[in-house]
Amino acid sequence: MKTKISAYQLFSAIVFVPYGSAVLFFINPEAKQDAWIAILFYLLPAVILQILYTSLWQKYPDDTIVTYIPKIFGRVIGYLLSLIYIIFFAYEAARVLRDFTELIAIAVMPKLPLIITSVALMIPVGYSVFKGIENVYRLTHIFLPLWVFFFIMEWIFLFTTPHALHFHHLKPVLENGIITPIKESWKLITFPYGESILFTMLFSSVIEVSKIRKAAAFAMIFQGILVALNTIMFISVLGTDFASETLFPLLQTLRVMKIGEAFDRVDILIVLIMVVGGFIKISFFMYGAMLGTAQLVKLKDTKYLAIPFSIVVLITSLLIAKNYPQHIFIGQVLTLTYIHLPLAIIIPIAALLLYYIKNLIKKRSRTRMK
Template structure:
């Protein structure tokens, strides 16, 4: 495989791709005003999950998730699991596409049909994928620094906007203790942290092999800190009740910020930046499905397969739910429990244990 990306590009992608859609929502509303603390706590199991992903890759440094599954489980079970992961990547791309097409429709372009917005987004993504993963990796590397600047600007603008940051909304702190928070926040490990299973498809193409594990772990830690600060912002500005019921709490939060009468109604710039981040996430998940398919079918070129997947993902994004509330319900209940949990946590753990048992038996 001649395609190569750098460790810093991998770090930026692991940080920004799962963060790209999670930032839109008030994730983990069950923890109420302690939701930010739950995210920080679940950084620890998320790091352990990265150690599992990188350990599996270390066993087969030239293979992706799709190609080492048949080597561990055998052809029938392994290929079945590989197909499941390819489907998962494509499904996630379609869900994120629906998220951002709805964001555009609700926030600024109410009269435009959703299929037009989705098609326009996927045309640009198809062009990026046709150019190769190196192009997409360079884009995410640049956008990473842009997003950090944007994130700092959010806090500055909200701070100088009178009476916007109401930190008393964060109280009472640990009202029911720590155990209920940990117990009710288990979904965090599957979303957003578990979505980094996608990058097991990209570990083999990183130039600096020795930096893969370090980049993955540090990216997860940074992602958790950013999401925790993002949740604090939602609670401080909107309060727990409004943040929990809002379709797009990030948009609602940032619409409140202004500096005098000069910098007011900045939401159009905010939407533009969020769409860029969404573009990156959809692109990486689509490419994960494309790469897995070409490896499973032993094809050499990903360009034309990527066009086929872009069409499939666009159509799927329109069909997965009748309306946006149903889309959110499916994502937060059915998908997290029956899709994310087994594919991002259970199967990788079982895969590593299976490898170790087979290796132990073989050595004896």
């Protein structure tokens, strides 16, 4: 049975999936105290990116990126690119799994082997995608308002914690002009904004077709505001140097927060909430890989791929890096430049241009025949 979702569920998922792991990190430390300004600046390119993705989908409304790419680039190049996108979605699921297993190891259970934590996370992920992605959409639908509520409470408790917030860390504003933070933060268009390429696999499932572009654009704006506020929090509490150097600035920020005398380790509760976000993000990326594979091999039901993909994602998450610093280096330096940039931006732009060029050639040939 084909997946059917509402425009609001799409909005919730587009906000939640990239933000689910972006919230953990100081994602553009090169911009220093102006990092939040760069995040807001890149909202416009992020919205343009959604226009690009939805424009491609509108040309092939019953297809996903895995099935319309071969129609644009031809069978050989197109199917190769489709296979690359499937691998990319599975790889991203593995990266997010590693992010959250490391978070649990550092914050809650440092002596527990990563493989046990990874298996514990992958079992519910595998079960959720086996039962259908609609259930994960419903969870996102419900959990996004709760996440926003917890985000607001974080700010409230930081304001009430003595000497927690130091807004002078945000100064001087634009000390080196606007160009420097923008130039230093170009990777924002690849992460978190570029991760929405995943939803080119899911646009065709939305019932309210006319609302897809609007939902995607507003999701980018809302997500960008949340990430910018999150970055302001890191800088105000930790300062740019410490926020840049620490493995999990969110964790360090929450450890500063106090909620009365009885709750001095509230960070553990927040970690559990973050893990739910990780579960959702892993589920979506793994489902994207499963759906693309099913479409390529003409398999009617994706649930048969849940177990093999769960095993592949689990093993990959353990093998992609020897330790967490190496994992972060690969993700923030190599992956964003050599994987996210071409797959999230360059190839979609090339696909849309090629589509228009081929259509123009067809129209001219028809005119000559007349």
